[in-house]
Amino acid sequence: MNTRVISCTLLLPTDYQLQDILSFHVRDAQAVAEAVYANHLHKGIIWQGSPACLALRFLSQGAEIELSIDHPLASLEVDELSTLAVRMLGLNQPIDVFEESLGQHPQLGMLINQQAGLRVPVLASPFEALSWAITGQQISVAAAISIRRKFIQQVGLQHSSGLYCYPDAQHVATLHIDDLRRVGFSQSKAQTLLTVSQMIVSGDLVLNYSQKEPPIEQIRQQLLTIRGIGPWTVNYTLLRGYGWLDGSLHGDAAVRRGLQILLKNIEPMEENQTRQWLENFAPWRALVAAHLWKLVSAAGKEA
Known part of the structure; x- marks a missing residue:
């Protein structure tokens, strides 16, 4: 098989939470499309219609990115590979602005500080x-x-x-x-x-x-016209597909459970309650949801 290989390197912030990225991609224990071991991630994707393998090797202060495409004539520029990796690793997400803005919040601040550096893993497409x-x-x-x-x-x-x-x-x-x-x-x-x-x-x-900036509102409106796609599906797609951090995920059961834990409520949170609470954190509602997901995951490990 003739393959074409291209590579680049990226610097990572000192507070980069590598385990969040690896955990997201290791959920399938059978590893048919993603393989995670040590500080490496290999993921099978389609590039220009051909099978490709995206390899990310994480070092102490950076990452080596390599794409191997099963097509000798496939076109790929280093800038394209770098842009893909930056998006998938959440390196273009303004985490510092979010943490500075909400780090002193009476309900959420402690959680944000405990989970400082949290970025949302984004899928390949x-x-x-x-x-x-x-x-x-x-x-x-x-x-x-x-x-x-x-x-x-x-x-x-x-x-x-x-x-x-x-x-x-x-x-x-x-x-x-x-x-x-x-x-x-x-x-x-x-x-x-x-x-x-x-x-x-x-x-x-x-x-x-x-x-660089996709028309999020246009995409959102178009997706909502398709039968079988509702607000949760749209907001989750925008988060995992583009790294859009303001979709309200109040319909997500784990988000509601995380909010219940955070607020120390005895009764489960209803969707409308969760929606109203998340509205206070625009334009960061989806990133807040990601912090609540991680809170639920940590609570499950401690249980």
């Missing part, structure tokens, strides 16, 4: 984020991971390294609804996934924007 959000609607994380694994294997795009690659919209659009039903998608989710894939292929839905 907005389509991966959207399809993952659709997969995870109203089911457990474990069930969603199982469906995701079978979905990746069903499409069957494998890099020469052995890793399967998360499919792009062009490959998913060729599937039949029965293909998706066989790997565990409900009828409605399968139809929604096919719809968004076909819309991307036809150009009716544009998720990959070349400009």
